[in-house]
Amino acid sequence: MSLPFTTEKQLAIAAVRRACHLTSSVFNKLVKNETLTKGDKSPVTVGDYAAQALISSMLNHAYPQDPIVGEEDATELRAESGSTLRERIVELTNEALTLDLQQGDYAEWGIGPGKAKTPEQLMDEIDRGNYGGGRTGRMWCIDPIDGTKGFLRGEQYAVCLALLVDAQVQVGVIGCPNLPADLSQPEGQKGCLFVAVRGQGAQQMSLMGANPTPLSMPPYDPSTFNFLESVEAAHTSHSTNDKISTLLEITRKPIRMDSQAKYGCLARGDAGAYMRMPAGVGYQEKIWDHAPGSLLVEESGGIVTDSRGTPLDFGLGRTLGVNHGVIATVKSAHSRLIDAVAKALSNEEGDTKSKA
Numbered sequence: 001m002s003l004p005f006t007t008e009k010q011l012a013i014a015a016v017r018r019a020c021h022l023t024s025s026v027f028n029k030l031v032k033n034e035t036l037t038k039g040d041k042s043p044v045t046v047g048d049y050a051a052q053a054l055i056s057s058m059l060n061h062a063y064p065q066d067p068i069v070g071e072e073d074a075t076e077l078r079a080e081s082g083s084t085l086r087e088r089i090v091e092l093t094n095e096a097l098t099l100d101l102q103q104g105d106y107a108e109w110g111i112g113p114g115k116a117k118t119p120e121q122l123m124d125e126i127d128r129g130n131y132g133g134g135r136t137g138r139m140w141c142i143d144p145i146d147g148t149k150g151f152l153r154g155e156q157y158a159v160c161l162a163l164l165v166d167a168q169v170q171v172g173v174i175g176c177p178n179l180p181a182d183l184s185q186p187e188g189q190k191g192c193l194f195v196a197v198r199g200q201g202a203q204q205m206s207l208m209g210a211n212p213t214p215l216s217m218p219p220y221d222p223s224t225f226n227f228l229e230s231v232e233a234a235h236t237s238h239s240t241n242d243k244i245s246t247l248l249e250i251t252r253k254p255i256r257m258d259s260q261a262k263y264g265c266l267a268r269g270d271a272g273a274y275m276r277m278p279a280g281v282g283y284q285e286k287i288w289d290h291a292p293g294s295l296l297v298e299e300s301g302g303i304v305t306d307s308r309g310t311p312l313d314f315g316l317g318r319t320l321g322v323n324h325g326v327i328a329t330v331k332s333a334h335s336r337l338i339d340a341v342a343k344a345l346s347n348e349e350g351d352t353k354s355k356a
């Protein structure tokens with residue numbers, strides 16, 4: 001008998017790999033009018049839409065009953081009749097659906113290659129990601145391009161896919177086309193795929209599946225410990241992270257990087273902790289920004305909680321609800337970090353009160 005979730009894992013790898021191929025080729029040809037600004041002022045490109053349409057089509061083919069929580073929706077695209085943006089998305093998605101990737105392709109598992117779809121069908125595929133989430137049953141979680149700002153800068157981004165069952169992440173796959181296989185060799189081979197299945201461990205491999213390596217996080221070592229954090233100051237408080245760092249007497253500088261590539265780097269031991277302290281009040285973290293990454297870290301021997309030590313709850317809907325920031329680290333460092341966070345936050349509170 002095969003291990004649980006083997007087919008789902010293979011499909012997720014195939015979908016992420018195909019989407020990475022799409023996003024890499026989009027980047028090389030991206031022009032200015034292929035990016036929109038969403039209601040929350042964040043950018044979305046033709047690459048985000050096309051990658052979601054592609055992944056959703058592949059999931060739909062294999063598991064038509066499974067609901068999907070996807071970041072993007074097609075409302076704006078539908079509203080623009082005769083839009084060149086929509087035409088471009090349709091062209092890109094159909095190219096990617098029908099492309100013969102050969103080695104490691106999903107055709108190997110007898111579920112493709114896919115046929116081209118009509119614009120209407122592809123808008124529907126994007127909107128299959130509108131599921132509201134919840135505590136029971138199966139659901140997939142897609143972040144077609146995580147770190148869109150990094151993608152636009154030509155830096156790090158990730159194609160992220162997870163399968164959740166009863167609000168627990170069971171399968172997580174993260175594709176990072178721009179990530180060096182070895183961070184100490186930034187000019188070396190680029191393109192990493194991170195794969196985790198609950199209870200079955202985590203692996204890093206090349207985007208085409210070469211050199212699979214099991215991941216296991218090194219134990220806490222104060223002499224080398226450092227943080228991973230967002231590039232964008234609006235997504236995380238760099239200054240709170242600095243204060244926590246000082247309290248812990250960390251001497252190494254943080255590594256700033258966009259997207260869930262941070263979880264991949266943490267899982268393979270490039271840094272000691274991924275710190276995401278809230279930059280403001282009221283932002284609710286999205287489940288697609290953490291679902292595959294949290295499993296990857298857990299399966300590599302780490303722990304992921306909010307900044308108060310509460311486990312992340314993926315059963316509340318499309319967001320993590322009341323969770324306050326995110327901390328991912330090796331188990332032996334976790335309580336030290338939680339204590340330092342509490343201290344840093346109470347000092348910040350004290351500073352605010354004394355200024356008032």
Ligand SMILES: Nc1ncnc2c1ncn2[C@@H]1O[C@H](COP(=O)(O)O)[C@@H](OP(=O)(O)O)[C@H]1O
Nearest residue numbers: 145146147148149230231232234235258259283
């Ligand atoms: N105010 C905010 N606080 C925290 N995260 C935010 C935020 N505004 C947007 N984000 C999320 O930050 C993600 C990128 O994370 P990072 O900074 O680690 O690269 C974005 O994902 P997308 O790029 O998929 O939209 C978005 O969901």
Ligand SMILES: [Mg+2]
Nearest residue numbers: 042043071148
């Ligand atoms: Mg976005």
Ligand SMILES: [Mg+2]
Nearest residue numbers: 143146147289
């Ligand atoms: Mg994201």
Ligand SMILES: [Mg+2]
Nearest residue numbers: 071143145146
């Ligand atoms: Mg995204």
